[in-house]
Amino acid sequence: MQSGRKASGMELRERLVGMREELLEELKEFLRMPSVSAREDGGGAFRECAEWVLGKLEEAGARARLLETGGHPVVYAEAGEGEGALLSYGHYDVQPPEPLELWESDPFEPAIRGDRLYARGVADDKGDVLARIQALRIYLREHGELPFRLRFLIEGEEEVGSPSLGPFVRENAGLLSADACLWEGSIKDEAGRPVIFCGTKGLAYVELRARGPSHDLHSMYGGIAPNPAWRLVQALRTIKNERGEITLDGFAELAEPPSPEDLEAISRIPFDDAALRTAWGVEELDRGLSGREALEEMLLRPTANIAGMHSGYTGPGSKTIVPSEAFVKMDFRLVAGQSPSRVVQLLREHLRRRGMEDIEVVDLHGLEPAKTPVNAPIVRLAKETWSDLGRDDALVYPTIGGSGPTSLIATGLGIPTIMAGNVADSESRIHSPNESVRVEDYLETVAYFVRLFERFGGR
Amino acid sequence: MQSGRKASGMELRERLVGMREELLEELKEFLRMPSVSAREDGGGAFRECAEWVLGKLEEAGARARLLETGGHPVVYAEAGEGEGALLSYGHYDVQPPEPLELWESDPFEPAIRGDRLYARGVADDKGDVLARIQALRIYLREHGELPFRLRFLIEGEEEVGSPSLGPFVRENAGLLSADACLWEGSIKDEAGRPVIFCGTKGLAYVELRARGPSHDLHSMYGGIAPNPAWRLVQALRTIKNERGEITLDGFAELAEPPSPEDLEAISRIPFDDAALRTAWGVEELDRGLSGREALEEMLLRPTANIAGMHSGYTGPGSKTIVPSEAFVKMDFRLVAGQSPSRVVQLLREHLRRRGMEDIEVVDLHGLEPAKTPVNAPIVRLAKETWSDLGRDDALVYPTIGGSGPTSLIATGLGIPTIMAGNVADSESRIHSPNESVRVEDYLETVAYFVRLFERFGGR
Numbered sequence: 001m002q003s004g005r006k007a008s009g010m011e012l013r014e015r016l017v018g019m020r021e022e023l024l025e026e027l028k029e030f031l032r033m034p035s036v037s038a039r040e041d042g043g044g045a046f047r048e049c050a051e052w053v054l055g056k057l058e059e060a061g062a063r064a065r066l067l068e069t070g071g072h073p074v075v076y077a078e079a080g081e082g083e084g085a086l087l088s089y090g091h092y093d094v095q096p097p098e099p100l101e102l103w104e105s106d107p108f109e110p111a112i113r114g115d116r117l118y119a120r121g122v123a124d125d126k127g128d129v130l131a132r133i134q135a136l137r138i139y140l141r142e143h144g145e146l147p148f149r150l151r152f153l154i155e156g157e158e159e160v161g162s163p164s165l166g167p168f169v170r171e172n173a174g175l176l177s178a179d180a181c182l183w184e185g186s187i188k189d190e191a192g193r194p195v196i197f198c199g200t201k202g203l204a205y206v207e208l209r210a211r212g213p214s215h216d217l218h219s220m221y222g223g224i225a226p227n228p229a230w231r232l233v234q235a236l237r238t239i240k241n242e243r244g245e246i247t248l249d250g251f252a253e254l255a256e257p258p259s260p261e262d263l264e265a266i267s268r269i270p271f272d273d274a275a276l277r278t279a280w281g282v283e284e285l286d287r288g289l290s291g292r293e294a295l296e297e298m299l300l301r302p303t304a305n306i307a308g309m310h311s312g313y314t315g316p317g318s319k320t321i322v323p324s325e326a327f328v329k330m331d332f333r334l335v336a337g338q339s340p341s342r343v344v345q346l347l348r349e350h351l352r353r354r355g356m357e358d359i360e361v362v363d364l365h366g367l368e369p370a371k372t373p374v375n376a377p378i379v380r381l382a383k384e385t386w387s388d389l390g391r392d393d394a395l396v397y398p399t400i401g402g403s404g405p406t407s408l409i410a411t412g413l414g415i416p417t418i419m420a421g422n423v424a425d426s427e428s429r430i431h432s433p434n435e436s437v438r439v440e441d442y443l444e445t446v447a448y449f450v451r452l453f454e455r456f457g458g459r
Numbered sequence: 460m461q462s463g464r465k466a467s468g469m470e471l472r473e474r475l476v477g478m479r480e481e482l483l484e485e486l487k488e489f490l491r492m493p494s495v496s497a498r499e500d501g502g503g504a505f506r507e508c509a510e511w512v513l514g515k516l517e518e519a520g521a522r523a524r525l526l527e528t529g530g531h532p533v534v535y536a537e538a539g540e541g542e543g544a545l546l547s548y549g550h551y552d553v554q555p556p557e558p559l560e561l562w563e564s565d566p567f568e569p570a571i572r573g574d575r576l577y578a579r580g581v582a583d584d585k586g587d588v589l590a591r592i593q594a595l596r597i598y599l600r601e602h603g604e605l606p607f608r609l610r611f612l613i614e615g616e617e618e619v620g621s622p623s624l625g626p627f628v629r630e631n632a633g634l635l636s637a638d639a640c641l642w643e644g645s646i647k648d649e650a651g652r653p654v655i656f657c658g659t660k661g662l663a664y665v666e667l668r669a670r671g672p673s674h675d676l677h678s679m680y681g682g683i684a685p686n687p688a689w690r691l692v693q694a695l696r697t698i699k700n701e702r703g704e705i706t707l708d709g710f711a712e713l714a715e716p717p718s719p720e721d722l723e724a725i726s727r728i729p730f731d732d733a734a735l736r737t738a739w740g741v742e743e744l745d746r747g748l749s750g751r752e753a754l755e756e757m758l759l760r761p762t763a764n765i766a767g768m769h770s771g772y773t774g775p776g777s778k779t780i781v782p783s784e785a786f787v788k789m790d791f792r793l794v795a796g797q798s799p800s801r802v803v804q805l806l807r808e809h810l811r812r813r814g815m816e817d818i819e820v821v822d823l824h825g826l827e828p829a830k831t832p833v834n835a836p837i838v839r840l841a842k843e844t845w846s847d848l849g850r851d852d853a854l855v856y857p858t859i860g861g862s863g864p865t866s867l868i869a870t871g872l873g874i875p876t877i878m879a880g881n882v883a884d885s886e887s888r889i890h891s892p893n894e895s896v897r898v899e900d901y902l903e904t905v906a907y908f909v910r911l912f913e914r915f916g917g918r
Contacts, residue, residue, distance in 0.1 A: 219762070224753045305681030307782065313766050329771070
């Protein structure tokens, strides 16, 4: 990886001027394919979409193939020759468009209104996928050959939790080896600044289930029948103390402390907690957090969140019962050092130690945390590429705060993995009706990857 | 009130032998009228039922009338002349029969199978209502006149929470004055022993509502967004301590302690907590309670029960959100000294004192506690009447553990109020499909009230 000549942002974007219609028409074609992974694939429409991506990769100059996974196929491709290697991860499947009545135009008929292009999947993740393929095509047209290996891993099951990705990565480690991985999922922030994310938190998603009487009882027995809702409250009170601090035995001890570099990166991120409070309609953040402390909590500290809970009668008015069951759904966001399986084990031990082994811990979903140092070469490259485009305001976040299967690559294969250059912005409404991107952001993303490939290749 | 000659149980029941068919046919006629108070009254069928009861009262020899309430009318009647007065409370409305598919015969076409009579309302409360009217008729046929005033208050809205009863009682206190009131709602227990209940607990039914962000958030914000489900847990932990004891400020102090007589009554009640545990499928009662301690808790101590709770995502699998709202439904069962409005006030003060005034306390429903001393004359009379029928096993419970509007009479009018002699048993499935009573129990109930009227009248 070497840094190349400094090109002006205008110059880079000007390269695309004559291609504008071509690039956008191709994107619209991609967006018209309803590749909703949560649906049954009616008659091969889904595979057609995978084959379309394959065709685009070949057209761009890559050697592409479909690799079967048992679920939807992975589109894999490789271009270029050389010592270095870059891996690009994306997905060609999309979220269901429902509720349809809230869309202002057909989710699968791309429409431009104002400066934005609306369609399901344009921000998550078809825009990213195609921008990188088009960038390769432009690169090869202009420079003739790519002096490193550029590998594409484009899956079709991201929106249903990537069930085949783990086995696929393990079985195809050789195909995926690289110096760095560019994951999908970055954004431009509220102020339009490009963001580079250097990691994801892990996730342990569990359900705690308490059982009381075999059937709901008249609440005249409320003083003597074991009440599963109270039982859960008694368990939950041992997981957070009165101050809202996590008190799960051994949980804090597992967490690696944030590095000085992470803390330094945090200090450079503009963070307006007043704007968040306004957006959320709350007077205070949790535990009265504010400023850098809140940002550090959000990006670098683990959480113990209640995502849902239920017991007994929840309809209108009054019904007097001792419920027979109660459950709470919790997601623990994890930082380096905390694996989900270990956290589930801690939770079971924690409850057992308190005589609460009657509370069942159901392990629903787990993701490992993944972290690339904020001063890794790929982070520098990604930031400098923005500078080349005239954007000196790119921000480096130690993590995205959320979770994803990045650790399969970052930890599983030991490849530094970041999210950068993606097409979405803060108004993209990912997973919601009226998903969109700014048209100019899309074209800028194509230019960004052309330039990133140049930099990585030493130009 | 004087105790009269001791008649043998056989002798009393023998009086009814020739009337068996007449009494049962009349009951079936009553049961065929679908007086479901929760339904819209289609074309006056409901009023027809009230008028039928009125007719039966007149036929028995009472002076009866319908009194309008704004809702379904009250059937009021009075019989006899004299110093003493007895008030009988019952209701002619019934619960909805649904789910219909679980009935083995038409809920409104009474059917005898084995030794039981099946129909909606037979146990709650038409059997009781008619047995008392028939008892009056038999009494007057046999003795010519009744030497005290027997008053009937028969309402038509009990199964929808008696909304008109409070105003009715206040406006008609003169019509209702009596030395004692025989409320509906007693049973025979699992061993077939008649039970006399001397009171009901009060009820404060509230919803506690916590609010977080204005919309569900991605749980990547779980470390900094205020979570309403955690907020509720933090509030609930202040209402019960780790040992499950109620710690609501001022709550215990309001409760009058059980009287020595109540405690003595408790000690005479056979109570098998193992049978309860088996019926409920639990290994232990709440807080490891057992034996007399459990019975005391159930009948004489207040409760703080969670009847339901809800927040966020409760469907299958995992969804990672910070919920925007959470609520818990709680019923507090109250003992003498604890009025529902005062308890709701305590709860608000309790939360305010802890900086939790953001949690809304919605007052959904309240009932005052009501208590008649276990050694009151009417209790003795009720127990001795059972002895006259050859039943020396009647049990006196200080309260029923549950709640009802008895305090309107017991406290509002200062009339000692008990539940005794009712027709239901432990298999009656009140409010459920296949509601039933034992045919012999019905006839015994008629005999019970004939004898009770005799005793009250000094025979």
